[in-house]
Amino acid sequence: MSRATAPNWAAPALALVLERVTATKTQVGGRFPLFADPGSGRWTTTGRGSWTGGFWAGLLWLRARHTRSPEDRRAAIACTDRLEPWIHADTATRGLIFWYGTALADDPASAGLRERVALAVRESYDAALGLVPWGSSFGGPRLRARVDGVPGLVPLLAVADADAAASHLRRHLELCVGERRLGRFTWSWRYETNWIPQEDPPPGWSRGRAWLLLAVADAAHVTSPDELVGKTRQLLPSSAVPPADEEHPEGPLDTSAAAIDAVALLKLGHRDQAVSLLHDLVRTHLTRDGRLLNGCYDLASGTAPRHELIWGDFFLAYALAALTGLVDPHEA
Template sequence: MSASQAHSETGVPRWARTALESVLEQTAVTSTQVGDRFPLFADPGTGRWTTTGRGSWAGGFWAGLLWLRARYTGDPGDREAALRCTDRLAPWADADTATRGLILWYGTALADTPETAALRDRAAHACRAAYDGELGLVPWGSAFGGPRLLARVDGVPGMVPLLATVDERAAESHLRRHLELCLAKDTVRWSWRYERPGNWTPCDDPPPGWSRGPAWLLLAVADAVHRLGTSDLKDAVRHLAPTPAVPPADEAHPEGPLDTSTAAITAVALLKLGHTDRAVALLDDLVHTHLSANGRLLDGCYDLASGTATRHELIWGNFFLAYALAALTGLVGPHEA
């Protein structure tokens, strides 16, 4: 019997528990290395992390990983480290960016303190205030430069459950407008610029073949089905879920780098939707092909177009792999984050 076939008495693959332990142990190693900074991506050979002081759009995933570790170990010190990290995300609550969903949903959803609940509520109300009824969404924003009135697919995950805590109608509108734009029949684009009433222009960045595009949308759909009761959106699953394998970072370059973070995001979405067998198949591939012996998820692609970290360990890849394994093994519920 292979490792991928071995199951415990509970029906959970034994490798899932081992892999979760490995990833969360490596989280402690990363924490020692980065200190008070936020990890973004790590060199596949040396394991050295490129970090940022404020966390950028990915800071919430580091906080989320620390909360997962605290849940796993039960150590007050780990809990305190997670809380300190989340506190450092507070300035993003007032930043003009739709990535507040990624930062402040995933950075707080697994926490259980009054402070983190207050931060989440503050961020949710700020996002609601930024909701534009004419556009039917929270705009991409100006925090990272460029045009403010954009609809970008990576401004949807996290934003749906975050907005839903204060305004379910706005959350649903935000998702449906992005689905309408990104999955247009004549052209698939993951970013659209608002020109004038009723007129959206497709953008080429991210490129049409970007594999994280459908993964991000699938995750948002999974959250909406659970939190908003939008069961009609289940039809979108067949358009968004890939085959049970790690996809290339860009479908236009099938021989190019893979992106394991796409598969990890997809696995979480599939678990949320109840497609456990498909999720386990993806996790099996990630764990047995791309996870190092010391718990590093390799072969992630930060940005193929610019050549940035194309075969690296990515902090959000680690988070979604850990979260999927934690949900599969019962450490957390699939809809906690």
């Protein structure tokens, strides 16, 4: 969609979200924002970025592209550089960290970083299992398959090995969608002598479906689109912001899942549905100072259940940037 055909609310909403990026940068300094209190707007931060650091870098790159400011570009480069300690971390979330942290970058160093990570991730690929294991960096058994280890990792791994990237996606689709039990999705599996389903995250986790839909949307260049059609239909969202756990519709919503869905829908060509979902986010959940509220970090533990989440901000900004022509939907 070009700027001429973008909805009239998209550009002002994007400007609000990117103004919030400026305020966030002032508040967090050299740390990485994670989630912010819905009342005060104060961020809980992390020093190394955890699995969300790439979304902060990605937001800074979006801001730099929007403002065309050399200072903003330098800030984006500096933040991306701070992701480097994660290159050899034993985690499939390197896809989330590095793909979204570097895909919008326009400097040679960030492109080089992406290639180095792709090669490191390729070394972690387990040909016998047909995937990059979840890993041990965040605790628990290493040989696991989790749905949040797929988005970002498919296009990142494809930089080094397109066949491995296709296999990684295919195996997660087989487990998470193809092995549905009693009509329920299973987002996490542990491998011993075979794959054993796990209940955490729960089957109704809305972000599980959104993450996998995004991975499918990014896979057109690394696997046959025809084999993904049936899986895509099962993962398509409604046009409403989903509850954090779809088996508990009375509970908190998760606007971050809706923002992920919107980006995936744009990539898949479901533009009208994406615009409807984005309009709901902007009209109902975006504050006047650019904060996307009602994101749910972790419902089970009660962590940040109605908060602003850094990846929610990123995917909302990216979707709005795609609508207004600032980025191409397939760029990141």
